Amino acid sequence: MTTQTITHIVLFKYRSNITWTDFESHFSAFSSLKDRCLRNGKPYMLSMRMGKNRSWEPYSKGMTHGFVLEFASQDDLDYYLTQDQVHAEFSRNAKSFIEDSVVVYITDGVLFGVAARHPSLKREGAYAGSCHCGELKWAAKLDKAEHVLCHCRTCQKLGGGLYSCNQIIAREDLTMLQGEPRVYTYKGASGKDVRCFFCGTCTSHVYHHQDAMPDKVIVRTLLLEGGSQMPATGEIFAEGRLRWVRDLRDSFDTPEGSEPSE
Numbered sequence: 203m204t205t206q207t208i209t210h211i212v213l214f215k216y217r218s219n220i221t222w223t224d225f226e227s228h229f230s231a232f233s234s235l236k237d238r239c240l241r242n243g244k245p246y247m248l249s250m251r252m253g254k255n256r257s258w259e260p261y262s263k264g265m266t267h268g269f270v271l272e273f274a275s276q277d278d279l280d281y282y283l284t285q286d287q288v289h290a291e292f293s294r295n296a297k298s299f300i301e302d303s304v305v306v307y308i309t310d311g312v313l314f315g316v317a318a319r320h321p322s323l324k325r326e327g328a329y330a331g332s333c334h335c336g337e338l339k340w341a342a343k344l345d346k347a348e349h350v351l352c353h354c355r356t357c358q359k360l361g362g363g364l365y366s367c368n369q370i371i372a373r374e375d376l377t378m379l380q381g382e383p384r385v386y387t388y389k390g391a392s393g394k395d396v397r398c399f400f401c402g403t404c405t406s407h408v409y410h411h412q413d414a415m416p417d418k419v420i421v422r423t424l425l426l427e428g429g430s431q432m433p434a435t436g437e438i439f440a441e442g443r444l445r446w447v448r449d450l451r452d453s454f455d456t457p458e459g460s461e462p463s464e
């Protein structure tokens with residue numbers, strides 16, 4: 203199989219108050235990435251072009267500079283965007299200069315097809331999640347594709363349903379890919395704070411984080427791709443189970459779930 207090169211096109215609108223010296227050091231740091239970004243000890247960026255926008259047409263949307271980088275594969279580009287520490291440091295430094303940006307990746311001649319998958323969705327057991335309106339997107343890595351039902355009153359109140367479908371996963375196994383959730387903080391049964399992260403537009407609940415379990419998050423498994431096909435294998439706060447739901451109990455494969463205090 204031949205791999206096709208990927209062209210990464212970035213347009214920046216720089217803030218108007220950047221000094222000449224700052225610009226010079228920023229551009230020299232940017233252009234040095236071609237040699238300083240290494241994978242397995244070798245430079246891997248195939249080419250880099252950059253310049254100020256010279257268009258007289260009224261279609262620049264305020265973008266002041268363009269950067270066109272070429273990579274041998276999507277894998278190299280993913281590495282550049284998510285793992286390359288030299289690039290990461292450059293990005294951190296550049297952030298305060300940039301007011302707005304446009305980013306696209308293209309493969310020459312490929313005019314149809316789906317977008318590349320985010321690297322954190324390529325891991326084994328990773329599931330894409332999205333809220334109802336599509337503003338928030340995330341990736342959650344599950345050891346097993348299954349739901350643990352929570353019958354607590356908080357879940358019933360927050361979700362307006364009979365129970366919620368969850369899994370407790372390591373905090374690093376949840377990655378927000380798009381959008382910034384809003385946060386609602388309340389006191390859990392343990393007396394410690396619980397933060398509920400939800401979409402500020404459509405109110406879908408993405409995950410909870412509890413001070414009682416700082417290294418874990420509770421993800422809403424029904425919002426993950428394929429969630430409606432995952433089996434329910436446990437339940438917690440069973441004492442809150444509504445009468446209509448009791449029949450469900452027999453269908454659980456394992457009776458014990460882990461106990462978050464919501």
Ligand SMILES: [Zn+2]
Nearest residue numbers: 333335401404
């Ligand atoms: Zn939403």
Ligand SMILES: [Zn+2]
Nearest residue numbers: 352354357464
């Ligand atoms: Zn609950």
